[in-house]
Amino acid sequence: MSGVHPGHGQDLPPAGGFSEVRYRRNIPRRGPSGLVIFTGMAAICAFGFWRVAEGNLERRELKRENLWSRIHLIPLLTAESDRDAYRRTQAALKRESEIMKDVPGWKAGESVYNNKKFYVPPAYVLVPEEGRE
Template identity: 60%
Template sequence: MSVNYRQDLPPAGGFEAVKYKRNLPFRGPGALAILAGVTAFCSFGIYRVGMGNIERRELKRESTWARIHLVPLLLAEGDRAAYQDGQRAAAVEADIMKDVKGWVPRQSVYNNPRYREL
């Protein structure tokens, strides 16, 4: 008895290639692009800080010169206010001590030469 076996063989042209590589989609820019972006961003930040320093220095210079130019005016105003306060105090003292004979407003009460200033 003869049995005809049919052997299982690969298809004509062979099997297709085994796909063993991972098929990952593109996930963003590469390392060089990220490095270039960070470098550009930091450079822009340093530039802005430098410009801010220049502006702050200019504002400080302007404030200093304004203060220098205002000092004489402020001193004159302070002197005027002190003079007016002194005149007002002398008037109040004269009004309070009007009944005391020989009282001179704003004169030192220390008449002993030992306590006088040099």
């Protein structure tokens, strides 16, 4: 050997042994536990889904109400459209007879075509000059 013998310059432990080595960290617990966090998130998600379901029901009810209001307004809107079309047709006939008053044999509103089977009188909307853009 290399001449190293016990008791000849080698360090030995002290007579009662070394003191205990503290290797654990003493960190205080901070914040909620995982179970508390999980329960809180589950509660928040449940509340959110409940609100989404309520919103879906409300939106569905509003759509139904809007549809039924349109269904009930169709007769009124159709009658208004018919009255407007009649008024415009009478005004167009009056304008035509005024414009063509000097043409002999001209009958306002009569078709200029020989075949009356497929003729549909035109429906137009006249826009005044100042209203055009």
